[in-house]
Amino acid sequence: YQRRVHGDIIIKINRLVMKMAIRKLCNMMKIGSVANKVLKEKKLEAGSEISLFNVNKYRAPAINLLPPTFTREAIHKESETLLQLLKAESNYVDQSDPFKSMKGLFNDISSEITTNIINTEDKLLKENAGYIFHKLGKQFRPAILITLGHTIFSHAHPNDNYYTSDVYKRIKRFAACIEIAHNCSLMQDDIIDNAELRRSQKAAYKIFGKSNTIFASDFIISRASRAIAENEDIEISQLFSMILYTLVQGEIYQALRHDYANIEDGINNYLLKTYCKTAAVLSLGSRSIGIISGIKGQELDNLFDYGVYLGLSFQISDDLLDFESKSEKIGKPALGDIHAGLTTVPLIFAMAENSNSNLRAMAYRKYRQKGDIENALSLLRKGTGLQKSHLLALNYVKLGMKCLDQYNDSKAKTTLKELTLRATLRDFQSLLIII
Numbered sequence: 093y094q095r096r097v098h099g100d101i102i103i104k105i106n107r108l109v110m111k112m113a114i115r116k117l118c119n120m121m122k123i124g125s126v127a128n129k130v131l132k133e134k135k136l137e138a139g140s141e142i143s144l145f146n147v148n149k150y151r152a153p154a155i156n157l158l159p160p161t162f163t164r165e166a167i168h169k170e171s172e173t174l175l176q177l178l179k180a181e182s183n184y185v186d187q188s189d190p191f192k193s194m195k196g197l198f199n200d201i202s203s204e205i206t207t208n209i210i211n212t213e214d215k216l217l218k219e220n221a222g223y224i225f226h227k228l229g230k231q232f233r234p235a236i237l238i239t240l241g242h243t244i245f246s247h248a249h250p251n252d253n254y255y256t257s258d259v260y261k262r263i264k265r266f267a268a269c270i271e272i273a274h275n276c277s278l279m280q281d282d283i284i285d286n287a288e289l290r291r292s293q294k295a296a297y298k299i300f301g302k303s304n305t306i307f308a309s310d311f312i313i314s315r316a317s318r319a320i321a322e323n324e325d326i327e328i329s330q331l332f333s334m335i336l337y338t339l340v341q342g343e344i345y346q347a348l349r350h351d352y353a354n355i356e357d358g359i360n361n362y363l364l365k366t367y368c369k370t371a372a373v374l375s376l377g378s379r380s381i382g383i384i385s386g387i388k389g390q391e392l393d394n395l396f397d398y399g400v401y402l403g404l405s406f407q408i409s410d411d412l413l414d415f416e417s418k419s420e421k422i423g424k425p426a427l428g429d430i431h432a433g434l435t436t437v438p439l440i441f442a443m444a445e446n447s448n449s450n451l452r453a454m455a456y457r458k459y460r461q462k463g464d465i466e467n468a469l470s471l472l473r474k475g476t477g478l479q480k481s482h483l484l485a486l487n488y489v490k491l492g493m494k495c496l497d498q499y500n501d502s503k504a505k506t507t508l509k510e511l512t513l514r515a516t517l518r519d520f521q522s523l524l525i526i527i
Contacts, residue, residue: 145367145375147360150400153487154359154437157480160445167479174486181493182509194235201234204268210315220300220308224275224290232515233274233373234267236402237381239511240395242504243496244385250500262384265323269316269332270377276309277339284343285432324384331380335373342368346434352452358440363404370410371403394495401492405516408485411436412478413518415469430465433458437484439468441477489516 178184202225210221241263245254254260281287282295283302289295297305313336320332345365352358367375378399382392414429415438429436435455443451451471454464472478493509 144396145364145372145400147363147367150404151356151359151363153491154363154484155356157441157484158355158359158444160475162476162480164476164479167476167483171479171483171486174483174490178486178489178493178513182513183506184510184513197235197238198231200264201231201268201271204264205272208265209268209272209319210312212311212315216300216304217308217311220296220304221312223299224279224296224308231271232406232511233377234264234271236374236508236511236515237267237270237377238263239504239508240378240398241381241385243499243502243508244382244387246502246504247499248385250502254504259385262323263381265319266328266332266377266380266384269320270335270373272312272316273332273335273339274373276313279305279309281343285428287428327383328380331376331383335376338368338372338376342370342372349456349458350435352435352440352443352455355440355444358435358443359437362435362437362440366404366407367400370407371400373399374403374406375399391498394498398492398495401488401495402512402515405485405488405492405512408437408481408488409516409518411438412481412485415472415478427465427469430459430468433460438472438477438481441480442468442472442475445475445477446471485516489513 205225206222210225212218212221238260241259242254245252245257245259249257278290279296282290283297283305287295288298296308300308317329317332317336321329324332342365345361345368350358350361375396376399378395379392382395387395411429414427414436416426430439439451439455443449443455449471451468454461454468457464459465459468489512492512496505496508499505
């Protein structure tokens with residue numbers, strides 16, 4: 093196990109160094125001294141990806157739920173009250189799916205990806221890329237970014253048509269590149285995790301082999317990077333490279349062992365890992381949409397915060413889904429995280445409730461001893477870790493929606509709030525019954 097983990101870390105570090113070198117080279121080739129000036133002014137120096145994320149700013153909702161005195165009934169009541177408020181604010185309608193109304197938009201994104209960005213004459217690369225992008229899922233990231241752009245546009249130009257504007261063309265291209273980055277990270281994640289399924293179909297490497305899938309994902313992400321570099325200014329290129337860089341940092345961070353002797357440190361570690369692997373795409377992506385839309389100053393910071401809160405809430409709901417027993421419902425094996433040795437926020441809450449148990453030791457050894465997984469799940473289901481996690485996700489949704497108050501009310505803004513809530517709730521209805 094240690095050899096496998098160390099090997100994975102070495103691979104990730106090699107890719108990280110390569111991407112850092114490419115970024116430096118692009119800076120030198122693209123604008124030279126002007127690029128350096130922009131980097132200095134915008135404080136986007138190498139390594140600043142994490143410094144943009146101050147864990148102390150975002151951890152309070154989780155820390156407030158640590159005390160073991162909360163009863164399941166009290167948490168359920170607070171969750172239901174907050175959920176109804178969020179549904180009212182976003183005009184949420186049960187059994188409705190706003191993603192369906194965006195089918196034309198998603199077709200545009202798919203066409204942008206397959207026709208304009210990753211098109212190639214190489215048969216193997218084309219088949220591999222086509223396989224992963226044939227089933228793109230909900231495409232909630234481009235949906236969020238494009239609707240965020242519409243919200244900003246409606247605020248600044250209430251009488252103009254967003255979808256015929258030059259701003260929309262740029263945002264659509266950027267959103268397509270974000271979807272590419274996300275899917276390429278999944279392709280390599282599946283190899284690292286030895287995953288069998290992705291979106292209810294075989295993982296790409298199971299069809300094309302590990303080497304070919306890595307080559308294909310590297311090719312696809314290089315084409316996305318080129319599309320950004322050719323069509324956007326240096327600041328957008330920098331933010332996109334930061335997204336790629338931070339994704340790699342997240343993989344390295346996740347592979348490390350963490351000591352849970354101090355539960356608050358455990359929360360910090362979880363939030364930092366979640367930012368790198370999930371929230372950075374949305375936060376840096378939202379900031380990029382603001383820049384494309386001509387936004388500056390505090391308004392940009394609020395957009396970054398919106399993306400952080402959405403990313404955290406989305407990942408927490410994903411952690412909850414992983415404890416769902418039916419693999420076919422989530423499109424990948426259930427309990428995959430704990431079997432991979434990962435400690436997610438429900439288990440951290442369980443540690444706070446069971447300070448005298450061996451749960452922290454189990455987490456440190458990544459649940460590798462016989463009986464660890466069964467014992468950890470037993471402690472989790474006896475306590476309120478799942479329920480607290482659901483409430484935490486809703487609290488982050490609330491904070492994310494608050495960041496949108498800087499824009500006038502519009503249909504786009506209401507849709508964005510609904511997408512924000514739906515991205516968090518998704519389909520874990522059976523888990524809500526447990527709550």
